[in-house]
Structure formats: structure tokens, C-alpha cells
Amino acid sequence: MSSSEPFRRRLWDTLGTALLAVVLALVVWVNATYQNDMPREGPFPDPIHIEVLNAPKGLILTNQADEYVSVRIKAFASSWSSLRPSTFSATVDWSGLLEGVHPVPVKVTCSDPTVTILSTQPESVYVQLERLAKQDATVRVELKDMDDMPLGYAVGSPQVEPESVTLEGPASAVESVAAVIAALSLAGQRTAVDRMVEVHALDRDGKLVSSVRLTPEGVRVRLEIEKKLNYREVAVRARTKGQPARGYFVSSVGVEPDTVTVVGPPAIIAAMPGLVSVKGEVDVTRATRMLAERMELDLPEGVSLLTEREGQQSTVLVTVGIDAVTGGTTVELPLQARKLGAGLMVRLSVPTVDVILRGPAVLLDDLETDLLDAYVDIGGLGEGKHQVRTVVVLLGAQESELRLLVVASISPGYVEADIRRIPTPTPTATATSTPTPTPTATLPPTLTMPPTLT
Structure with missing residues (x-):
């Protein structure tokens, strides 16, 4: 028997003991780690978006198929906090599908190999292809x-x-x-x-x-x-006559509607002015409160309101406000046009407007008419006939007591502005040139009635 045989036996015994010790240590370590980080089962809190693979060409989904899937997983406790929806992949494979309804299984995987997919909800999705x-x-x-x-x-x-x-x-x-x-x-x-x-x-x-x-x-x-050529929109005007009772005045004159559309023969419609009046005047004699009266329009023969039914009269509602005198007056002012375009001339359907002012009587008594300006703004308007709103301002009112005066009513509220291009002067064969009169763009401001306290 060789002398080295006992040595080998002792060596193997020593190695076996050492290996057993390593295995036992590893078992103890794994057990301790497992106890501290035990796997846990449960539903993943966020839904996973389903991705479609191999969608067949020429077909389209026609039903509301599920787009998300919920999963139940098993993972170590330390892994749960690091899991995200992007950690998972949910797919459905449409390869080989034809027209019709098909159940397609949902396949869910996780990029973390320690995570186990226990179940999915739904397990399959139904798709209808057309x-x-x-x-x-x-x-x-x-x-x-x-x-x-x-x-x-x-x-x-x-x-x-x-x-x-x-x-x-x-x-x-x-x-x-x-x-x-x-x-x-x-x-x-x-x-x-x-x-x-x-x-x-x-x-x-x-x-x-x-x-x-x-x-x-x-x-x-x-x-x-x-x-339309045989239709026209015109403004409506109403007037009053007489004087209210002592201590009262006419505070406003209103017409409803204040513009109307009339229809009739084209020639008559074209020749009509842009303003029509009611027949007669509203009698305010000894009035102490508001008056309302439906009055017929004074239309040319053959002309009627567009909305007029057969046998129905062409009427508007005229209301006249009557207030106790705090100071009021009616002034007739010349009407001017402003901001007329270059090379154009304008003719207004009425030369004057009636303006009702209210305010302190002492200011009205001393009011000079040249401090009142009545005009229409025709800036930007081209050739043709236009209905434009009338405006009255008190010049210098912001810097004086005139700011206490109020323009209560303007009649008419709209006028027609007929804008035309200035004709080119015709040259004459004379030895001396005579200046061609320039057409007037607006009516000259002339006061036809001084302000009176009513």
C-alpha cells in the first residue's frame, strides 16, 4: 500500500467537508434573503396598452375592441416599486385574419425575468374586421x-x-x-x-x-x-304737432321698426327717397304721458311693405315720450356728410334732422346752434345708395357745462346717402378757360329753426 494513500483520503475528506460547509452557507443565505424579500402576488395597478401586430392590409376594425389589458403578477417585494406599464408588453397578432369576427388571445410579457404573469383580463379580445x-x-x-x-x-x-x-x-x-x-x-x-x-x-x-x-x-x-332690384330698405320718420300740457315736453319720438323694406315696380322703387314718413302727425296737445299710436306709412302708389299680407295696411308703431320739464328743446339742424372718399360726391335724402335736447333750462335758453353738429359718417363707402346713421354732437361739451345736455332723440335716425363719382369736366374750345364748378360733397350747414324750449 502506497504511503500517499492516507494523504489522499484525508484531502478528500477535507474538501468534502469544505464543500458541505459552502452549500450549507448558501442555503442559509438564500433562506435569509427569501425571508426578507418574499414574492408577492397581486394585480398590477396600471392597465397595459395592447399593441396590434401584423394587421392585414385592406381590412379595417369596425368594433370597439379592448385597447388595454389588466394583469395579475407574482414578483419579489423589491421589484414591485420598480415596475412600470412600459415594463410590460401586451400584443395581439392579427396575421391570417379575414373579414368577420375573431377572438384573438392577448400575449403579455415582462422585461423583468423575475416577474411571473399569472393571468390577464381579458384573456382574448374580439375584433370585427371589414x-x-x-x-x-x-x-x-x-x-x-x-x-x-x-x-x-x-x-x-x-x-x-x-x-x-x-x-x-x-x-x-x-x-x-x-x-x-x-x-x-x-x-x-x-x-x-x-x-x-x-x-x-x-x-x-x-x-x-x-x-x-x-x-x-x-x-x-x-x-x-x-x-333685389325691386326691393329697397328705407328709413321711417314720424312727426308731432301741438304742445304738451304746461310743465311737460316731448322727450323722444320713436318708430318701430325704424327701417322697413318696401317692394314695388323697379322704376318707382328706384325713384323713391331713402326716407318715408307716416301719414299725418302725432297730436301731443296737452299730453302728460307717453303716447303710442300705430300709423300708416305714406308710400307711393304700387309700393308696399315686403312682409305685408293681402289686405294688411303698411303701418309702424310710433311712440312719443312725454316727460316733465327739466329742460328740453327741439332743434332742426342742417345735416352734413363726413369722410367722403376722394373723387366722390354725395346727396343726402334729407337736408336737416330734428334733434331733441334735454338738460338744464338755463343752458338750453342760451344755447347757440353753432355748437351743435349733425352729420353722417360715410367713410369707406363706395358708389351707390347706403342707409347711414345720423349723429349729433355738442362741440366743446367736455370742457364746459354743455356736458350736462343730452341728445335725447334724432329724427330720422337713418338717412340715405347717394354716393356718386364726380363727373369729369368737359373741355370747351374757348380762348380762355373757365373754372369748372366743383360739385358739393355735402349740404351746406344752414340752420332753419332756432332752438326753442318746448
Whole structure:
């Protein structure tokens, strides 16, 4: 027997003991670690977004399939705090799917290998696939609120650009589209329209087909709106006669409506002034309170209100305010036009306006008429006939006691301004040149009645 044999035996015994000690130490360490960081099961708090893989071309999803999945996991306690929705991946594979309804399993994985996916909710999602269709459709303009347009205006044919749009979506939805509409409201519209309008796909019942996408989503609509030749908008004027009772005065004269649209033969309508009066005057003799009276309009023969029914008279409501005297006077002022464009001339439908002032009687008694200015602002207006508002101001009122005076009423409130281009002078073959008179742009300011306290 070799002398080295006992040595080998002792060596192996020593190595075996050492290895056993290492294994026992490892077991103790693993057990201690496991006790301090035990795995925990539970639902992950955030939903995981489902990603679609291999979607077949030419098909489109038509149902509301689940887009998120909830998972129940098992993970070490130390791992839970580091988990995020991005740590997980949820996918559904649509490869090989045809038209119809299909249950597709949801596959969830985690980038942390120590995490175990125990369950998913839902386990599968149902998808309904349909053939993707695409076709062009002509856009139709639908004019809305035409009854709310001002009276006497005519609407032309709408122009659309582009004339058609592309429909894209499920074949059944595209086939259900009966019309593509661009709805345009004309409420209060007096001028031509040029704007972008959103388009909508509607079925035969007029309901919106929301599953169809339109390209482009809006179109440009142009629409001419013009005033009819045999219609005209004119202002209405009412006058009073007599004097109220002692200690009272006429505080206001109102007409409702203060402008009306009349209709009649084109020649008569064109020759009419821009102002019509009521027949007669409101008698305020000895009045002590407000008067209201429906009065007939003084219209030329063959002319009537646009809204007038057969047998109905052309009337307006005239109201006259009567207040106790704190100071009031009626002044007739010359009417001027301001901001007339270069090369233009203007003729106003009335030369004067009636202005009712209220305020301290002592100021009214000493009021000089050259401190009152009545005008219409025609800045920016071109050739043609326009209804413009009358304005009266007290010159220097902010720096004096005149600020205590109030313009209570202006009659008429609107006048017609007939703007024309100044004719070019015709040259004459004479030895000496004679200056050509320049047409007057506005009426000369002449006071026809001094202010009187009423």
C-alpha cells in the first residue's frame, strides 16, 4: 500500500467537508434573503396598452375592441416599486385574419425575468374586421337659416372648391353614405360669402356616418348675395304737432321698426327717397304721458311693405315720450356728410334732422346752434345708395357745462346717402378757360329753426 494513500483520503475528506460547509452557507443565505424579500402576488395597478401586430392590409376594425389589458403578477417585494406599464408588453397578432369576427388571445410579457404573469383580463379580445372601401363623393351645399336673412336680398348658386371629397372607411359605412353636406348659415347675411366650411357624411335618414373619414375635411364655399332690384330698405320718420300740457315736453319720438323694406315696380322703387314718413302727425296737445299710436306709412302708389299680407295696411308703431320739464328743446339742424372718399360726391335724402335736447333750462335758453353738429359718417363707402346713421354732437361739451345736455332723440335716425363719382369736366374750345364748378360733397350747414324750449 502506497504511503500517499492516507494523504489522499484525508484531502478528500477535507474538501468534502469544505464543500458541505459552502452549500450549507448558501442555503442559509438564500433562506435569509427569501425571508426578507418574499414574492408577492397581486394585480398590477396600471392597465397595459395592447399593441396590434401584423394587421392585414385592406381590412379595417369596425368594433370597439379592448385597447388595454389588466394583469395579475407574482414578483419579489423589491421589484414591485420598480415596475412600470412600459415594463410590460401586451400584443395581439392579427396575421391570417379575414373579414368577420375573431377572438384573438392577448400575449403579455415582462422585461423583468423575475416577474411571473399569472393571468390577464381579458384573456382574448374580439375584433370585427371589414373590407376597407374608398370612393369619391360630390359635396352639396346646404343653405340654412334663409328665413333669418334680411328682407329683399337674393342668393346666388353656391360654388364649391373642391367639388368632391374622398370617403374612406368600412365598406358598409361608405355604402351607407347618401350625401356629403357642407352646411352654411345665412342668418343676417347681407354680403357675399367666401369661407371654409366643414363637410359631413350623412346617411339616407340624415344621420351622421361617423365611421367614415373625409379628405379633405372642409371645402371652400363662395356664394353671391345681392339686393333685389325691386326691393329697397328705407328709413321711417314720424312727426308731432301741438304742445304738451304746461310743465311737460316731448322727450323722444320713436318708430318701430325704424327701417322697413318696401317692394314695388323697379322704376318707382328706384325713384323713391331713402326716407318715408307716416301719414299725418302725432297730436301731443296737452299730453302728460307717453303716447303710442300705430300709423300708416305714406308710400307711393304700387309700393308696399315686403312682409305685408293681402289686405294688411303698411303701418309702424310710433311712440312719443312725454316727460316733465327739466329742460328740453327741439332743434332742426342742417345735416352734413363726413369722410367722403376722394373723387366722390354725395346727396343726402334729407337736408336737416330734428334733434331733441334735454338738460338744464338755463343752458338750453342760451344755447347757440353753432355748437351743435349733425352729420353722417360715410367713410369707406363706395358708389351707390347706403342707409347711414345720423349723429349729433355738442362741440366743446367736455370742457364746459354743455356736458350736462343730452341728445335725447334724432329724427330720422337713418338717412340715405347717394354716393356718386364726380363727373369729369368737359373741355370747351374757348380762348380762355373757365373754372369748372366743383360739385358739393355735402349740404351746406344752414340752420332753419332756432332752438326753442318746448
